[in-house]
Amino acid sequence: MGAIVAKRKLAILDVGHGNCAVLQDSNGVVVIDAGPGNALEMYLREQEIRRVDVVLISHADQDHLGGLIALLASRAVEIGRVRLNTDSSKGSKIWDDLLYELELLDQDNRLDFQPFLTREDKGAYDQGSIEIKVLAPSKYLAGRGPGSRDRHGRRILTNSLSAVIRLSEKGIPLALFPGDLDEVGLENLDCSADDLRAPLLVFPHHGGRAGTSELKTFVRELCDRVRPAKVIFSIGRGRYGTPLLEVVSAVREHVEGVWIACTQLSEHCASELPKVHPKHLNREFAQGREGRKCCAGTLVIDLDRAEGLLPIHGDHQAFIGLAAPSALCRRV
């Protein structure tokens, strides 16, 4: 059990191109994905968090685990447990890099690392009143592994195996983190319709194509099952051209009145950066702040107050009105 956390909150960090969320609950801290660079380390230092009880990595792509390698090497915090699914298809050096750092700590018994994260882990990661439910992948899919095929003969990719994690409190859904879930992963989700519902969705694959052939169909099916009121795209300005107009349009088409927020200001929305530092951003660390690249920046839900998602919607919209003349979230 970690140190008592003074302020319970959920932060969806602006890490540039990548995903990272930090849940500070009453009994400990949970990190869901760790995008590359030092953003996670900087956030934890800023929040004076010295122990992370659980790290859950959705899948083995560098934009979801690069920050874990950085955090492990930094020795900035003590880490309790790390869970992620192994991915032999990668055979990558970055995977070896991660194992190298994990082994260094594991040798000293300073870390509990297990190379699996499947839907059967009910309640195992809770650190207070927020329920952390891992909805995917199933043991079957994880056991098949990337590069193989599912029961319907469809190719299983790294993204298909993304852990899908839902947070809720007293049975009321709070947020869904589906990693880079693709259509094969979505179709293999073996959970009830209610399980996937969440008012806040961190959209898979940063709003990119994700190897999905029928993008609009994928967006529609995901949105129909999650029914989000708020959709977040965790993006890095100038990296990979995300989110795609096609994705944002499909989300707007299928979710009436949806609030769309990108962590950074996409080049599709504004060819130039704002001349002055925006004032609507939360105080929490955001990777894009220094270079004025933030759109919503780091998004925060204070779990002890009823303010909802911050920055305040109106303030964010005012910024978009001024700084993003071709905003994807407003295009007709």
Next chain:
Amino acid sequence: MSLQIASHEIRHVLVVEDNPGAREGYQYTLEDMDLEPVLEMGPLGSLDAYISTVAGRCEAAICDHHLKESGYAGFNGAKLVAEMNSRRQPAVLCTAWEEAVVDEIRLFRKDIPCLLKPGEFDPESFQRALEVCIDEFRGHFQPSRYPSRTLVRVEAVDQDNVYVVLPGWNPQEVIRLTRAAISPDVHLYIEAGARLHARVNIGAERQDELYFDQWEGK
């Protein structure tokens, strides 16, 4: 008039620039800021001899990089700026050569908190650059400058260079370091496939902004 940044009162600003026209440009900008430029006409001799003359004459400096070729100084600007900053005298390097001479500047980049291109130099950017320097003196780093202990994977080596990847920064980009940029303490461990640790500002966007310090080998 003077500029007050934290506990630093800046009135006199040293201008170290071998080109008289550029020197004049800095002079006008500094005067616009109500600061007093201290123009160095050269020749400035060796760094060791010169640095001892600086302290009493200025509270900050703006400095070009290429100073040796013209005979203006026996050292280049990056070395002077790093030396001044390590002595808690805010100094800003202003050069168009950042990327062209990345190997040379990287050796000193740890102590060069802010580097401007000549076209970027104006009152606002210079004041901001001084603030960044003084913040670092106080241990407050911008995210892009914060030195994190990080993993350094050696990809390849040749006689003069070591090619490395920083998995915690960008695993898809190989960085060429001269052997001089790596602490001699770990040269023994350098071979393709080796994994070392160093303090690196992995919040930086571009690889020419990266600096490496406090190397650790197995």
